[in-house]
Amino acid sequence: MTATPTRRTPEPGSWLGIPAFPKAAPGELANETQRRNLRHATTTIRAKRVVRASEVPNWEELRTAGAQIKDRVGRHLDEYLVQAEEAMTKAGITVHWARDAADANQIVAEIAKAKGVDEVVKIKSMVTQEIDLNEALEAEGIAAWETDLAELIVQLGHDLPSHILVPAIHRNRDEVQDIFTREMGLYGTPAPEGISNNPEELAAAARVHLREKFLRAKMAVSGGNFIVAETGTLVIVESEGNGRMCLTLPETLVSVVGIEKLVPTLEDLEVFLKLLPRSSTGERMNPYTSMWTGVTEGDGPQDLHVILLDNGRSNVLSDPEGRAALRCIRCSACLNICPVYERVGGHAYGNPYPGPIGAILGPQLRGMEDERDRALPFASSLCGACNEVCPVRIPFTDILVHLRHKVVEYKTAKHPTVEQGIMKGAGWVMADGSHLATVQAGERIGGRVFRGKWLGPMGPIPIAKEWLKGRDLEPLPTQNFRQWWKKNREGGQR
Amino acid sequence: MAPLTGAKVALFATCITDTVKPSVPIATVKLLERLGCRVEYPAKQTCCGQIMTNTGYFDEAVPTVRNFVETFGEYDYIVAPSGSCVGSVRDQHTMLARHAGDAGLEKEAGAVAARTYELTEFIVDVLGVTDVGAYFPHKVTYHPSCHGLRITRVGDRPERLLSAVEGIELVDLPDARSCCGFGGTFSVKNSDVSIAMATDKANNAVSTGAEYITGGDHACLMNIGGVAHRNGQHITPIHLVEILAATKEDAR
Ligand code: SF4
Numbered sequence: 001m002t003a004t005p006t007r008r009t010p011e012p013g014s015w016l017g018i019p020a021f022p023k024a025a026p027g028e029l030a031n032e033t034q035r036r037n038l039r040h041a042t043t044t045i046r047a048k049r050v051v052r053a054s055e056v057p058n059w060e061e062l063r064t065a066g067a068q069i070k071d072r073v074g075r076h077l078d079e080y081l082v083q084a085e086e087a088m089t090k091a092g093i094t095v096h097w098a099r100d101a102a103d104a105n106q107i108v109a110e111i112a113k114a115k116g117v118d119e120v121v122k123i124k125s126m127v128t129q130e131i132d133l134n135e136a137l138e139a140e141g142i143a144a145w146e147t148d149l150a151e152l153i154v155q156l157g158h159d160l161p162s163h164i165l166v167p168a169i170h171r172n173r174d175e176v177q178d179i180f181t182r183e184m185g186l187y188g189t190p191a192p193e194g195i196s197n198n199p200e201e202l203a204a205a206a207r208v209h210l211r212e213k214f215l216r217a218k219m220a221v222s223g224g225n226f227i228v229a230e231t232g233t234l235v236i237v238e239s240e241g242n243g244r245m246c247l248t249l250p251e252t253l254v255s256v257v258g259i260e261k262l263v264p265t266l267e268d269l270e271v272f273l274k275l276l277p278r279s280s281t282g283e284r285m286n287p288y289t290s291m292w293t294g295v296t297e298g299d300g301p302q303d304l305h306v307i308l309l310d311n312g313r314s315n316v317l318s319d320p321e322g323r324a325a326l327r328c329i330r331c332s333a334c335l336n337i338c339p340v341y342e343r344v345g346g347h348a349y350g351n352p353y354p355g356p357i358g359a360i361l362g363p364q365l366r367g368m369e370d371e372r373d374r375a376l377p378f379a380s381s382l383c384g385a386c387n388e389v390c391p392v393r394i395p396f397t398d399i400l401v402h403l404r405h406k407v408v409e410y411k412t413a414k415h416p417t418v419e420q421g422i423m424k425g426a427g428w429v430m431a432d433g434s435h436l437a438t439v440q441a442g443e444r445i446g447g448r449v450f451r452g453k454w455l456g457p458m459g460p461i462p463i464a465k466e467w468l469k470g471r472d473l474e475p476l477p478t479q480n481f482r483q484w485w486k487k488n489r490e491g492g493q494r
Numbered sequence: 495m496a497p498l499t500g501a502k503v504a505l506f507a508t509c510i511t512d513t514v515k516p517s518v519p520i521a522t523v524k525l526l527e528r529l530g531c532r533v534e535y536p537a538k539q540t541c542c543g544q545i546m547t548n549t550g551y552f553d554e555a556v557p558t559v560r561n562f563v564e565t566f567g568e569y570d571y572i573v574a575p576s577g578s579c580v581g582s583v584r585d586q587h588t589m590l591a592r593h594a595g596d597a598g599l600e601k602e603a604g605a606v607a608a609r610t611y612e613l614t615e616f617i618v619d620v621l622g623v624t625d626v627g628a629y630f631p632h633k634v635t636y637h638p639s640c641h642g643l644r645i646t647r648v649g650d651r652p653e654r655l656l657s658a659v660e661g662i663e664l665v666d667l668p669d670a671r672s673c674c675g676f677g678g679t680f681s682v683k684n685s686d687v688s689i690a691m692a693t694d695k696a697n698n699a700v701s702t703g704a705e706y707i708t709g710g711d712h713a714c715l716m717n718i719g720g721v722a723h724r725n726g727q728h729i730t731p732i733h734l735v736e737i738l739a740a741t742k743e744d745a746r
Contacts, residue, residue, distance in 0.1 A: 022684050381677025383677065433561075
C-alpha cells in the first residue's frame, strides 16, 4: 500500500478531547436536550425494572446467586478458561487469545484479510468499543458497520456512545433526522427524500440502509454476553433482531469476549438470563437470545472465531477489593439509577463505560496514570443507589472508596499535595476532642462576626468558593454544642 | 420490646452538628432525657472519620477510629442524630483498622460499632417507642438521606416517629429516594453536579407546599437549604430530632 487510504466509515468523536470529569461536567449539565432525554428515559426504565424485579419471588436470592457464580469464575478463572477453550475447540470454534486491545484488533483484521473481506457488520458490543476496534479496522482499510439502531445513530453522527445499552440516549429525534438525512447517503442507501422526525419513519430508513449491508456482508463481528465453559457455548442477547441478522447471514462470525464473561454451566446461565433483561430493559426475556455451540452445517456462521480478551482484566482480578467490578453483565441498571449519570450523561466519564460501572471499571482496566481516570472514582456522591439495583450485587460504594484511596496513594507518592495537608490537619483535629474544641473556639468567632447572616457568594477561598457557587451557607452559631453541654449539663448532671 | 427506661446513653454529637448546628444535639439530649434516658457527652469525642475516609485518606482517618473506640468503648448505647455518621462507624471503621493492620483495633471497633445506633433506630428498637409525645403543627416533607437509607438502613422508623407527632401534616416528597447531591467532598470536588442535584431536590421539596423539609442528616439539609436560600425559595430545613423534641410548651 502506498497512499493512506481514505476513510470508509464516518470519523468518530474522540474521547481524548474530553477533559477530566469535574471539568467536563458543567458543559454536559448545560445540555438541556440531553438532560431532558436522560431524565425521561431513566425515570421510565427505573420504574419498569422495579416491576419486573418484583415479579420474581426469589429476586434477592437470584442476585446473590449471580454474584456468587461470577466470583467463583473469578477465583478459578484459569481452570474455566482452559475448560472453555477445550469445549469450544471441540465444538468447532476457533479460539484465540488476546492480551490487549492491539492483539485483539490485529486478530480480527487478520481473519478479515484471510477471508478477503473489506467490510464487516457489527452487533452492538461494549468490548469492541473498549478496544476501539472500528478505528483499528478502518486503519486497515476494512469498514466496520454498526447495525444496532442507536449505534448507527452514533456512528453516522460522528459521535461517541453515552450509555452502555442505549448509546444514542442523548440524541432526540430531530437530531436523528438531521444525521440520517445528511450522512446515510454518503455510506450506503440514503434516507428517503423528505424524511420526517417520526420515529417509525426513522427506524424504517435505518432498516433499509442496513439491509443492503446485511445482504452483502461476509463477516460479522460481535462481543459476547456469556460463554458456557462446560459446553463451549457462545451466548449473545439483543433486542432488535439486527444481531440475529449478523449472526445468521454472514459466513464468518468473530466474537471478542472478555475473559470474565465465562459461566461454568448451562444451569448457571439460567440465573443470568433471568437477571439481565429484567435489570436492563425491564423485560421478562431478551427478545433474541442466540446460543452457538460450534458450527452447524447449513445453519448460521460456518466459520466461528472467539477471541478471549484480557486487556487489564487479570490486573483487576488481582485486587481483592476491586475485582467485584468484573461481575458486571452490562445491564446498565446502575446507569439508569445514578443521579450523577442522570444529569451529566455518559460522555463526561471519558470512556465507553460511563456511570457507576464506568467509574469503577475504567480506572481499574486502564490504570491511574491519566488524570481523567483518577477523577472517576470521585464522580459519585456515594449515595449507593447503584448498590441496590445491580443484579450481581457489585458493592460500588466500597469499591469507589477503595479506588479513591488508590488515587490518593498515587498522587501523594510523588510529592505532598495541598489536599493531603488538609486531611492530615483534619486527622489531627479529629484525633481527640480537645483538639476539636480548640478549633471550635475559632469557629465561634466566625459566628460572632457573621452573626445570624447567611454566607453568600465568596471570593477565591478554595473550598468555600466551590460550595458557595450555587448554595448559601446558613448562619454559624455563636455557641457550639460542646459549650452548651458545659454550661447546661456539665459532668452529665441535669 | 418492653420500654427501657433509665438507660445510660452516650451521645455522639457528630463533628458537623457539634460545630455548626448545635440545636441538633441539644434537641437530641432533650428528647432522650424526656424519654427517660441518662445522657452523657464524652468530651473526648470528635467525628466518625467519614470525610477523610471517603476522600481516600485512610491513614489520616485511623486516629479517629482509635479515638472513637477509646471514647465510647465502655458504653452500651452510643446514639447519634445522623444516619450517615452511624453508617460510617458501622461500615468503615473495621475496614480502616484492617487497613492499619491493627487486628485488636479491628475487633474493638466492630464491637463498639455494634452498640452504635442512629437516633430513630434507638428510639424505636431499643426504647420501644414510636410516639415520643411531640407537637409540631406544620406541613412537613421528609427526605430520606442516602446513607441512612442504604448504609445504616433506618427503614421507615423516621416516618413512623414523625407521623405520630401531634399536629404534623406529612406530605410525600417527589423522587424522595434520590440523592440530594451532598456526598461530603463530592459537594466541592464536583460542585456543579452537586448543585444540580440539590436544585432538583429543593424544587421537589418546594413543590409539595411544605413549610419544612426534614431528614435525619444535617449535612443533606444544609445542602438542600443552601440551594433553596440562594434561589429565594421558602422552605426551612429542620432535622427530624428538632421536630421530635418539640412540645406544646416550646411550640414554634
Ligand atoms: S455494574 Fe451491575 S448494574 Fe451496572 S451494568 Fe453491570 S451488572 Fe448492571
